[in-house]
Amino acid sequence: MNSVERHQIILKRLQEKGSINVLDLGKELDVSTVTIRKDLKLLEERQMLFRTHGGATLNNPYTIDRSVVEKEKLQSEEKALIAEMAASLVVPNDSIIIASGTTVLAMARHIHPQGNLTVVTSALQVAIELNRHSNVEILQLGGMMRSSSASVAGPYAEKILEDFFCSKLFLGVDGIDPDFGLTTTSGLEAHLNRKMIEVSQKTIVLADSTKFGRRGFGRICGFDEIDEIITDKNIPSHMLKELEGRGVKVTIVE
Template structure:
C-alpha cells in the first residue's frame, strides 16, 4: 500500500470510528508506528484530522472558554457523580481549597460539613453556595473577576494564598493531555492554580471524561504534581491506561 492509499485508509477508519490509534493502524496496515505518525502529521497539516496522544480524532482537541451557565448544562449527570465522590473526601474540621469550574461548584453543593470546615476559594459561586452552612468559614480570594467563570485570578489572589496551607485542593480543569498535562483556557487562572498546588498537601482533580485529550491555552502542571483524578466511566481506555502507566491514581465513578 503506497502513502496515498494509506491516507485514504486512515481517513476512512477515522470516519467510521471518530478516533484512531497509531498502534492499531500500524497492525492493520503492517507498517511501523513511525510511518503512521508521519502520515497523521501530514494529514493534520492538510487540516483533515487532529492528532492526539497516540492517535488522531476528527474533533478539535483544543478547548474554548465558555460561560458558567453554558458549561453547567454539559455532562451534568457525570459531574454530579464526580462531585459526590469528591465531597465525601472532605474530613471533619478540614481546611481545603476549592478552585473554579462547574464540577467543583457541583462538589460544593454536595458538601455536608461535619464539625468546622475552612474553605479557601477563588470562585464566587462556590463561596455563595457554601455560605449557607453555619460551620463553614470561607476565605474568598480577591482579584480580577472573570465573568465566564465567576472566579478571580491575578497577583492579589496569589499573595493571599502565601499565608495559608491546606490539606486538599479540589481542582477543575479544561483539558487533560498525557503529553501536555493539565490545562485551563485562561493563563492567569492557570498560574493561580499552580500557586494553589504549592500550598496544598494533596491535589485532587475533578474532570468529566470529555476533558481527556483536550488542551487549553494555559498549562497548570504535569501529572507528577497531582495525587488523584476523579472522572466518569466515559474516560477513553487508552487515556486511562496512559495515566496509570505514569503512576496517576484515577478514580472512575
C-alpha cells in the same frame, strides 16, 4: 494496501470512535507506527482530523474559554458523578481549597459538611453555594474577576494564599495532555492554580473524559504535582495507562 486505502480506513475508524490510537491502527493495517503518523500528519494538513498524543481526534484539542452557563450543560451527568465522589473525600473539620470550574461547583453542591469545614475558594458561585451551611467558614479570594468563570485571579489572590495551608485542593481543568500536562484557558488562572497546589497537602483533579487529549492556553503543572484524578468511564484507555504509569491515582466513576 496503498495510502489512499489507509486514509479511508483511518477516517472511517475516526467517524466510528471519535478518536483513534496510532498503535491500534498500525496493528489493524499491518504497517509501522511511523507510517501511521505520516498518514495522520497528511490528513491533518488537509483539515480532516486533529493529531493528539499517540493518535488523532475529530474534535479540536485546543480548548476555548466558554462561560460557566455554557459549560454547565456539557457532560452534566458525568460531572455530577465525579462531583459526588469528590465531595465524599471531604472529612469532618477539614480545611480545603476549591478552585473554579463547573465540576468543582457541582462538587460544592454535593458537600454535606460534618463538624466544621473551612473552604478557601476563587470561585464566587462556590462561595455562594457553600454559604448556606452554617458550619462552613469561607475565605473568598480577592482579585480580578473573570466574567466567563465568575472567579478571581491575579497577584492579590495569590498573596492571600501565602498565609494558609490546606489538606486538599479540588482542581478543575480544561485540558489534560501527556506532553503538556494540566491546562486551563487562562494564563492568570493557571498561575493561581499553581499557588493553590503549593499550599495544599494533596491535589485532586476533577475532570470528565472529554478533557483528555486537550490543551488550554495556560499550563498549570505536570502529572508529578497531582495525586489523583477523578473522571468518568469514557477516559481513553491509552490515557489511563499513561497516567497510572506515571504514578497518578485514577478514580473512575460509573
